[in-house]
Amino acid sequence: MSQENLYGEISDAIVNLNEDKARELANKAIDENFNILNVIEEGFGAGIRRVGELWDAGEFFLPELMRGAKIMQDCLDLLIPHLQGGIERKTLGKVVIATIEGDIHSIGKTIVATMLRAYGFEVYDLGADVPAEKIIDEAIEKNVDIIGVSALLTTTMLGQKKVIEILKKKGISNKFKVILGGAPVTSKWVEECGADGYAENAVEAVELAKSLLHI
Amino acid sequence: MLFHDWLKDDSKIILFDGAMGTEIFKRGIEPGKIPDLLNIEKPDIISDIHKSYYDVGSDMCQTCTFGSSSLNLKKYKLEDRIEEINQKALENIKKICPPNSLIVGDIGPSGEFRPPVGNITIEQWQASFANQVKILENGVDLWHIETISDIEEMKTAIKAVKEASKKPIIASMTYKKTPRGYFTIMGDSLKKCIQILEQENVDVIGSNCTIDSNEMIGLIEESVKLTKKPLSAKPNAGQPKIDENYRPFYEYPPNDFARDIHDMINLGVKIVGGCCGTSPQTIKEIRKIIYSL
Numbered sequence: 001m002s003q004e005n006l007y008g009e010i011s012d013a014i015v016n017l018n019e020d021k022a023r024e025l026a027n028k029a030i031d032e033n034f035n036i037l038n039v040i041e042e043g044f045g046a047g048i049r050r051v052g053e054l055w056d057a058g059e060f061f062l063p064e065l066m067r068g069a070k071i072m073q074d075c076l077d078l079l080i081p082h083l084q085g086g087i088e089r090k091t092l093g094k095v096v097i098a099t100i101e102g103d104i105h106s107i108g109k110t111i112v113a114t115m116l117r118a119y120g121f122e123v124y125d126l127g128a129d130v131p132a133e134k135i136i137d138e139a140i141e142k143n144v145d146i147i148g149v150s151a152l153l154t155t156t157m158l159g160q161k162k163v164i165e166i167l168k169k170k171g172i173s174n175k176f177k178v179i180l181g182g183a184p185v186t187s188k189w190v191e192e193c194g195a196d197g198y199a200e201n202a203v204e205a206v207e208l209a210k211s212l213l214h215i
Numbered sequence: 216m217l218f219h220d221w222l223k224d225d226s227k228i229i230l231f232d233g234a235m236g237t238e239i240f241k242r243g244i245e246p247g248k249i250p251d252l253l254n255i256e257k258p259d260i261i262s263d264i265h266k267s268y269y270d271v272g273s274d275m276c277q278t279c280t281f282g283s284s285s286l287n288l289k290k291y292k293l294e295d296r297i298e299e300i301n302q303k304a305l306e307n308i309k310k311i312c313p314p315n316s317l318i319v320g321d322i323g324p325s326g327e328f329r330p331p332v333g334n335i336t337i338e339q340w341q342a343s344f345a346n347q348v349k350i351l352e353n354g355v356d357l358w359h360i361e362t363i364s365d366i367e368e369m370k371t372a373i374k375a376v377k378e379a380s381k382k383p384i385i386a387s388m389t390y391k392k393t394p395r396g397y398f399t400i401m402g403d404s405l406k407k408c409i410q411i412l413e414q415e416n417v418d419v420i421g422s423n424c425t426i427d428s429n430e431m432i433g434l435i436e437e438s439v440k441l442t443k444k445p446l447s448a449k450p451n452a453g454q455p456k457i458d459e460n461y462r463p464f465y466e467y468p469p470n471d472f473a474r475d476i477h478d479m480i481n482l483g484v485k486i487v488g489g490c491c492g493t494s495p496q497t498i499k500e501i502r503k504i505i506y507s508l
Contacts, residue, residue: 107332
């Protein structure tokens with residue numbers, strides 16, 4: 001099988017949510033010593049992007065999105081130790097993500113975390129109802145590139161602004177990119193907070209994270 | 216029973232209430248982690264909000280118990296107070312409910328999902344809803360199971376209610392509009408949900424939250440083709456925004472909302488009210504429209 005054909009089959013396996021097939025193809029890529037980085041980007045990456053398009057089109061819903069991302073993540077765990085060059089693949093970047101204090105709506109944040117992981121980011125998911133100070137402490141400790149803050153309620157989204165205010169007060173706002181998420185978040189709110197961006201859905205969030213880190 | 220009489224009366228449009236959360240905020244109270252706890256901490260505020268809806272013409276209002284199931288309370292470490300919260304919620308509405316008006320027991324989603332999205336089991340759902348239902352059964356006239364996005368969770372909640380109660384059930388799913396029509400985020404189509412809710416033999420098939428009143432007109436248009444059961448509509452007043460003083464507001468004016476409700480009544484909807492962002496002002500406008508019919 002040519003490498004190009006393999007990409008197409010991998011992409012189809014992800015879209016068909018066929019876990020066995022996806023793992024089989026990942027193992028095949030390893031056995032045949034294909035360029036693993038290309039397999040990840042052009043096979044699995046293309047597949048998960050199609051999953052995102054199907055979500056936008058109303059063909060796929062939460063269960064399909066989560067399954068697709070989990071299959072991809074499992075396959076990446078198989079592939080990454082076999083990256084050529086004998087060195088461990090550098091992650092795309094480190095992200096700490098949380099739903100802000102007072103807000104227990106975790107599903108949107110969890111989807112974004114899953115998709116970021118599926119694409120190769122190293123993600124620290126702190127869960128829901130997390131104080132701004134704790135998010136920042138973790139960001140510093142883990143030396144992350146991006147801080148993601150989710151809020152579903154208009155009453156808790158003020159906490160997103162608080163994260164940025166604390167970063168400024170500590171004089172470390174230039175060390176991190178801050179991205180916001182949640183139903184009430186708009187571009188105007190992002191501007192108001194001085195955040196670096198927001199995304200309408202998990203697929204866009206991945207694109208946003210990549211563009212902020214110039215990937 | 217009054218509710219059944221209303222359902223049978225072709226000339227009767229039943230007016231439900233509007234939002235609770237945004238009204239709490241308007242009274243200068245931080246909703247904090249869960250508005251349901253205010254049933255204990257600020258009971259007068261909760262009673263006052265219910266009263267404001269009955270005063271402008273709501274035929275029925277729902278208890279402030281959207282998040283008072285065991286699974287949901289557990290997230291706030293309040294599961295031990297389930298009895299106290301639901302009991303107080305009943306007292307807060309009972310003491311101001313006018314004659315010939317009804318009290319609706321509000322059951323919201325558990326906030327937990329089945330695999331692959333989450334890890335919950337049907338049995339855990341069932342136990343969680345059952346705990347809440349058995350307390351509220353002691354004072355409500357009927358039930359509103361609402362804002363549910365997984366039809367399996369809805370089936371479980373209906374089962375839990377029916378095991379403890381013979382009172383009427385309004386079962387409201389929450390849908391988003393996709394290029395392929397109305398679906399829940401879990402992928403249940405409007406058609407599938409209506410079919411299942413018919414099989415479950417609920418008294419009223421409803422939809423609430425997520426979409427605004429304008430988008431809900433289309434949903435009602437499709438629903439009336441799919442079922443002869445009475446329908447309920449409780450849409451949002453647009454999407455939440457934050458103003459320059461960091462106060463939340465909803466962009467959809469009560470007049471426009473009420474006009475959309477008028478369209479839904481013309482299509483055949485039986486129960487009307489509002490979800491997030493609606494207020495007594497919204498309900499007042501709808502009452503005017505119902506009087507004018």
